[in-house]
Amino acid sequence: MPRPWAIISSGCRMSPRCQASIRRNSVATRWRSKVFWSGNSTMNESMSTRCKSPARAVSLSFLLLAPLLLQAQSRTVLDGAYSKEQAARGEMEYGANCAKCHEGADVDGPPLTGDPFIDRWREDNLGNLFTFISTRMPRDNAGKLSPSVYRDLLAYLLAANDYPAGPKELAEDAIEITQLVGKDGPKPLPTNALVLVSGCLAAGANNTWNLTNAAEPARSREGDRTTPAELKRSSARPAGTLTFRLQNLDDLGPGVKPEAHKGQKVQAKGVLIRQSNNDRINVTSLEQVGAACP
Known part of the structure; x- marks a missing residue:
């Protein structure tokens, strides 16, 4: 299906043909826009059929697609991310390629079912797993198997951990937008998890440092290496209400000087230590991602 903004960029503006094209591309999302606009169907019908300028049409397209994007981002394994047929194929591949290391009396690999496995991977999208x-x-x-076989294996792991099957197979484009959560839904990350969190760097008592105005930490897989994409996401992440005490900053080396970033927005990676009165992060990486904190 052609994208509405692709139609706009091709040069049609006020013609009836342009209006018809946008109506065709909006039919799948118009009912969602009515909910998005508090039930005012008259206003939505009027807005969805106008094509007065490229800017108006692009803005309209974004508003119509926003509910769909939010729905995709909130998808979890509890919604039925794989099919029973796919999991059955994965079970056969698991027996042929994986069971010898993960099952039996003398195994080399960790168990792939149960709370320890889920805690290691939850609150993260399926892409990293x-x-x-x-x-x-x-x-x-x-890496000897094909991508489709690895997807089948992932489907089997979900089935083996009692996550529900759905009508569709776990496809390549769904892996990055499907979050692995516990049986009772999303929860804060557990203690000892490797995390990434952004906030405002502030001096504390007795030569300590805190990360203030921070949101709930996100799962990280590499503690001492940061990608440009991670820094970009941390820069754009809105402020939160949490505070974390930052530990081990002296162990990061002489090149890391917290004083130089006081009052600035930074990204911290490290091991999360949950405590009743003050959560802490044993820092493995600290980088500036913004100027003065808001």
Whole structure:
């Protein structure tokens, strides 16, 4: 289906043909826009059929697509991310390629079911788990299987952990937008999780440093390396209400000087330590992502 903004960029503006094109591309989302606009169907019908300028049409397209994007971002494994047929194929591949290391009396690999496995991977999208198994497993010949077989294996792991099946197979484009959560839904990350969090760097008592105005930490897979994409996301992440005490900053080396970033927005990576009165982060990486804190 052609994108509405692709139609606009091709040069049609006020013609009836342009209006008809946008109506055709908006039909799948118009009913959502009515909810988005507090039930005012008259206003929505009027807005969805106008094509007075490229800017108006682009803005309209964004508003119509916004509910769909939010719905995609909130998808979890509790919504039925794989099909029973796909999990059955994955079970056969698991028996042939994985069981020898993960099952039996003398195994090399960790268990792939139960709370320890879920706690290691929850509150993260399926993409990181897929990348891990597709680049490191099986241990004796990592990456030897095809992407579709690794997706089948991932589907089987979800089934083996009692997550519900759905009508569709777990496809490549769904992996990055599907979050792995516990059976009772999304929860804060547990203690000892490797995390990424952004906030305002502030001096504390007794030569300590705190991260203030921080949001709930996000899962991280690499503690000492930061990608440009991570820094960009941290820069754009809105402020929160949490405070974390930052530990081990002296261990980061002489090049890291917290004083130089006091009052600035920074990104911290490290191990999360949950405590009843003051959550802490044993920092492994600290980088500035913004100027003065708001």
